[in-house]
Amino acid sequence: MKRVLAMLVENKPGALARVVGLFHQRGYNIESLNVAPVDDGSYSRLTVTTRGTESAVEQIMKQINKLIDIIKVADLTEGEHHELELALIKIAKVNDLTSIKKIIKSMNGKVLKNDESACVISVTGTSIDINNLLKVLKKKKIIETVRSGSIGLHESKKTLTI
């Protein structure tokens, strides 16, 4: 089962490498990873998506928590949460822009550029939304794709803050 883990990590040298290394050391996979400093910049927020049984994920979380630089960790999939990913997609020049805009409208889609060299669009949505969109766009020959990896947030009053 897919899990979205969120964690707060001290912005110290090597901190990210410790988190990433741990997944490999303990035999787990990272499906996607997103990281950026938040608040005063003294720490970063990471979102990792992974797959595993409940007990495996519990063990990952405990091991992550053991890392000295980890401030907090939470499994967002345990409850209601928002999950969002940004994707930039490059396809060949589109003659009929309206049809593309229609397809990507529900995903806050924008056409960033469309000329002889290529058409670049941006969309945000859940990973599944983006997967689905990529399937649709396949017909139009995708030249290049980049995805940010999921970011996530508890939906309710629950928070992951310092």
Next chain:
Amino acid sequence: MKLSGGDMLMRALREEGVKFIFGYPGGAALHIYDAIFNQKKIEHILVRHEQGATHAADGYARATGKPGVVIVTSGPGATNAITGLATAYMDSIPLVVISGQVASHLIGTDSFQETDMIGVSRPIVKHSYIVQKTEDIPAIINEAFHIATTGRPGPVVIDIPKDITAPENKFEYKKPAKVSLRSYQPKIHPHPGQIKKAAKAILSSERPVIYAGGGAIMGNASTQLKALNKILNIPVTNTLMGLGVYPANDKHFMGMLGMHGTYQANMAMHNADLILAIGARFDDRITNTPSKFAPDARIIHIDVDPASISKIINADIPIVGQVKESLDALIKEIKRSKIKIDSEAVSKWNDQIKAWTAMHGLDHEMYLKKSKSKLIMPQEVVQQVYRVTKGDAYVTSDVGQHQMFAAQYYHFNKPRRWINSGGLGTMGFGLPSAMGVKLAFPNKEVVCITGEGSIQMCIQELSTCLQYGLPVKIININNQALGMVRQWQDMNYSGRYAASTYEESLPDFVKLAEAYGHKGFKVTQRNKLGPTLEKAFALKDQLVFVDVYVDQSEHVYPMLVSPNGSMQDMWLSRGKKT
């Protein structure tokens, strides 16, 4: 007064109460070594290989409970320390390993003796630092010692680029404030609700077992454990790492459990209705097949590390906290409780364990028995060492059959007396760790029970022992083969001894010991074993290497049947299963 980085480092170590540094100099560490030279309070022990430094510091830490300190240079100095770091990490031993690094401006340029020590050591340290500013040294040292020694202890690496310790750059030494980390606050006190549940479960059980491991020693909980069982009077077993935390001569002690545990300890675990695990981690050498582990038992698991709980075996009542504080709380709760343990059921259970012991328990007096064979049995060697040292020695060991025989037949009545690499299983650990113990306790008997395979992995430290006058006793149980490998080859590979014998290439250990300036004895006859050991231990101020030739064919039993066995599936002797 302003200090250089090197002098700051020495002052910071002094403030942590460090008495010994185990190390080896080299280019990137030379500023630090100059600072070592310029002070008198901390003694530096020059080893002959950096692996020896880490094991010696590790032995010191295990015997004293204080962190061991190591200084090595960059590149090969650092990588040579890796095995010792991994050893300490697996057994949760507090070490602070300081590695010199090439100068900051050279990092990443593949410069001479450059290795990314932080990267190489990452999976086998509790934490690590690279020092980027000289002024940070006092605070980093302070934090490193705090992290190494609190919670679940472990090794910490501090990598210091050469320019950071340059003598010409001096800074004000600022005494660090008390360590406070928002991201690291190990739990000390257990949850009272869990303690209540645990007390109730223990007092309602009929076939309870206490299973205590290395965490109970690291957590200094021996007194609490004994006090707890004064009330409960239930059977106790210790892991390889836990030996000594509960006195071996106590009537409730069943011996070690697991792979080469006693029949009664393994049977008790399998048939228990309650297991109280204290600072133990249910590793694969204990549980055998996890799905067949103790089918009827409720599990209470006390550990300072939440990640150890329910990792292999699900805990019914998890208790996160320091072992000592948790046991104090548990004792209090049990005394207060209205439920009393069913003493009739427990006494029946204790009788059952006595019966198991009588059936297939270990023979602790083999050395007294007459035998037609003139060959010395390896077990007898340990029994004789026990007799001659009156059971009061610090015993270090290496890895293999001799280690298991030592664990089975030397009865440890006090914690921190049995020093061995349980988790990683590091050959070469025995001699250097004995040096660390001897430095800590110069007036105590320190014995390294080893084998002719293991001892050769760090034999160079015999030279260190001469330089610093460390009269440890080395008992080499010599079966002229890699005994444990050979045992597995006997049992699983039809006796095909692939690379487990040395043909005729073994050195003359007596001459070798003498070449290093020590004393050596060789024993090949059974009737000479006791007298030779007595002679060896009478030489108080000398390192004595006793090379004992033993029966090559002996196996270690009992042995859990694997794969797919439970804890009650054991080989009891050659070809004989439970």
